[in-house]
Amino acid sequence: MGRNSRRSLVVAALWAVLATTALAGCVRTAPSAPAESWTRNGETVSIDVISTNDGPGHCEWQRARFLQISWPIYSAPEGQPKSAQYVRDPEGVLGQEALRLAFRTGVALPEDAKPTGYERDGTALWLAESDRESTAYLVTEDPRRVEAWPRADPPLGCD
Incomplete structure (x- = not known):
């Protein structure tokens, strides 16, 4: 390989590195917070059943909290997804x-609210048949x- 050919390869490689570095600076790479597991009867429950997490930082949603509840806790009508997403967003960072x-x-539980048995760090999940389609209650002692x-329907996500 001649001297000019090697120089052309080096220049091309440098341009590729510079272009990749410049593009990487434009891409938001902040990961979403990992899903937090819950327990029931002292046993850890799969995050596929219930989980909480902070919103993703790359969408500026990290001050919001998400609660994902899946089957068997939530039973959807036939043909509907068997999961529900509830959100804690007092600052309105989700834009909803x-x-x-x-x-x-600081609310009172509805009369028909019942503990689900699911707990995380001193917080228990309660649901009421009267409004389980719209509200999940998180109770701390x-x-x-x-x-x-409130339930986010449809569930929220960001790119």
Whole structure:
């Protein structure tokens, strides 16, 4: 290989590295927070059944929290997905005003609310038959606090 051919290859390789580096700077690579597992009867439950996580940073959603509940907790009508997503977004970072307004803290549980047995770090999931299509209740003890998380329907995601 001649001297000019080698120089051309080196220049081409340098341009490829520079172009890749420049493009990498334009791509948001912040990972989404990992799904957090819950327990039931002292046993860890698969994140395919229930999980929580912060929103992804690359969408500026990290101040929101997501709760994903799947079968058998949530039973959808025939033909509908057998999972539900509930969100905690008091600051409105998701850009969904209805969800921001529907999130409530310091609420009383509905009379028909029942604990599901699912817990994470001192927080228990409760559901009420009267509004399980729209609300999940997260209850902490010591001190007792109840938050009503609205359901995102359809579930939210970002690219």
